[in-house]
Amino acid sequence: MARALITGITGQDGLYLAELLLAKGYEVFGLVRGQNNPKIALVREAVPEVRVLTGDLTDMPSLMTALATARPDEVYNLGAISYVAYSWQNARITTDVTAAGVLNMLEAVRLHTAGGPVRFYQASSSEMFGKVQEVPQRESTLLWPRSPYGVAKVFGHYMTINYRESYGMHASSGILFNHESPRRGPEFVTRKVTQAVARISLGLQDELVLGNLEARRDWGFAGDYVDAMWRMLQQDEPDDYVVATGETHSIRELLDAAFAHVGVDDWSHLVRTDPQFVRPAEVDLLVGDATKAHERLGWRPTVDFGGLVAMMVEHDLAEQRRLTA
Ligand code: NDP
Ligand code: GDR
Numbered sequence: 001m002a003r004a005l006i007t008g009i010t011g012q013d014g015l016y017l018a019e020l021l022l023a024k025g026y027e028v029f030g031l032v033r034g035q036n037n038p039k040i041a042l043v044r045e046a047v048p049e050v051r052v053l054t055g056d057l058t059d060m061p062s063l064m065t066a067l068a069t070a071r072p073d074e075v076y077n078l079g080a081i082s083y084v085a086y087s088w089q090n091a092r093i094t095t096d097v098t099a100a101g102v103l104n105m106l107e108a109v110r111l112h113t114a115g116g117p118v119r120f121y122q123a124s125s126s127e128m129f130g131k132v133q134e135v136p137q138r139e140s141t142l143l144w145p146r147s148p149y150g151v152a153k154v155f156g157h158y159m160t161i162n163y164r165e166s167y168g169m170h171a172s173s174g175i176l177f178n179h180e181s182p183r184r185g186p187e188f189v190t191r192k193v194t195q196a197v198a199r200i201s202l203g204l205q206d207e208l209v210l211g212n213l214e215a216r217r218d219w220g221f222a223g224d225y226v227d228a229m230w231r232m233l234q235q236d237e238p239d240d241y242v243v244a245t246g247e248t249h250s251i252r253e254l255l256d257a258a259f260a261h262v263g264v265d266d267w268s269h270l271v272r273t274d275p276q277f278v279r280p281a282e283v284d285l286l287v288g289d290a291t292k293a294h295e296r297l298g299w300r301p302t303v304d305f306g307g308l309v310a311m312m313v314e315h316d317l318a319e320q321r322r323l324t325a
Contacts, residue, residue: 005070007031007057007105008078009050010039012183013123017076017226018047024230029070031055031063031079057101063108074233076121077105080153083187084127087149088280094148095155102156106163106171119233120171122160125153126218126244126286128175136289139175139240146281157240164238172232174225177244177288180308181222182315189251190219190312193258198316200270201262204324207270211277213251218287220245221303221311231297244288245301257309262317 004021008014009030021028028049032040033056043050053069055062057079067075080098081087087094102122109118129137130146145151157173164171184191189210199205220243228243249257259267293299303311 001025001027002074003027003029003070003072004074004076005029005031005053005066005072006076006078007055008080008123009043009052010037011078011082012181012185012222013078013179013226013229015042015046015183016181016223017078017229018043018050020226020230022047022049027051029053029066029072031066033057033079057104058096060104060108063104064112067108067112072118074119074121075105075109076123076229077102078123080123081149083185084147084149085187085277085279087147087152091148095152098149099152099155103159106159106169110163110167110169117170119238120160120163120169121229121233122156122171122173123229124157124160124173124175124240125150126175126177126242126288127283128154128157129286130283132285135285136244136246136287137242138289139242139292146283147279150283161240170233170238172235172238173240174229174232175240175242175288176225176228177218177220177242177286179220179222179225180312182312183222184312190254190309193251193254194309194312194316195320197258197262197264197313198320201264201317202320202324204320207272209272209274209277210251211273211275211279212282213255213273214284215282216248216250216285216287218244218246218248219254219305219308220301221308224301224303228293228297228299231299235296239296241293241297242288242290243293243299244290245304246288246290247305248285248287249305254309257306258313261310261313
């Protein structure tokens with residue numbers, strides 16, 4: 001039975017990846033931080049077969065202990081402070097976790113295996129592309145991060161490549177574009193919109209307050225993207241891959257699609273913008289070219305933008321009805 005260790009198991013991707021690996025017959029271990037993390041309940045409910053281990057990416061001894069217990073064939077490093085807006089207010093802790101945490105995990109794997117066969121996945125991000133240099137963005141596009149989070153991810157990305165080149169480690173980096181789902185945290189724009197649309201249509205909320213409506217993102221479904229992670233670690237050779245749908249939409253188009261789903265064509269009186277949600281520096285346009293992942297991994301997204309928005313609004317309508325019943 002193959003064994004996998006997932007950091008960030010309590011997050012959106014951690015839960016989908018655990019489900020995927022369990023379905024494939026893996027024994028799955030998940031790293032959870034904190035002495036009483038309330039999100040453990042999510043893990044126990046969604047994936048009760050996962051063995052929870054305590055640890056923190058900033059605490060290298062805890063990573064060594066987790067590796068010694070899990071003895072994994074594959075390590076998926078999904079743990080991070082992942083909210084871009086938060087990273088300006090908390091740049092140092094973002095750097096400690098999202099940048100230095102990757103080094104801690106890589107070094108722990110190297111020491112644990114003494115160059116052995118553990119395969120490593122790093123959750124890199126389209127946020128690394130930042131200021132637009134090329135459209136669409138691909139693996140070779142110049143990185144120009146625009147947030148402390150983006151800078152931290154660039155460090156983790158190059159450190160992963162460095163461990164591959166220095167120690168021959170099977171370390172791959174997935175440059176994943178935005179991916180969403182009903183499990184997405186409510187601080188991210190898609191979920192903020194679908195939750196608000198559900199609440200407004202049920203008469204539970206009057207308006208939605210957002211920041212920049214012109215930014216464009218390449219939004220896919222998280223369930224599809226964790227499959228790409230797994231495929232990367234099944235390759236003979238480690239490498240870096242862009243994972244994206246190749247379609248881009250603005251926040252305005254997201255609002256059009258979400259409100260249309262509940263029968264509202266004109267949302268202008270329901271949405272207000274406020275500078276508090278505008279970032280010090282914005283990533284204006286993301287759209288990925290996933291040709292390499294198509295050709296080498298045989299990976300394709302199965303959910304398009306319309307399907308994703310419908311899935312999330314339907315989920316939030318059902319959830320809000322349940323909460324207010
Ligand atoms: P989430 O924010 O949902 O999950 C992040 C996870 O990291 C949580 O489980 C969190 O645990 C954990 N974590 C935070 N700090 C630490 C720490 N100090 N030590 C150990 N674990 C920690 O993110 P997603 O699931 O959406 O994303 C997964 C990864 O992929 C992240 O690295 C993210 O940056 C990256 N990524 C995400 C994309 C997306 O669109 N979703 C796109 C590209 C990259 P806790 O419960 O304790 O908070
Ligand atoms: P992003 O996702 O920064 O791309 O990072 P987010 O959903 O936070 O923002 C997307 C775009 O929407 C604009 N926006 C708002 N965003 C939020 N959160 N709240 C608002 O009210 C709002 N109004 C407008 C933002 O300015 C931005 O342009 C996500 C995270 O999952 C990262 O961890 C990951 O690496 C990248 O995707 C790829």
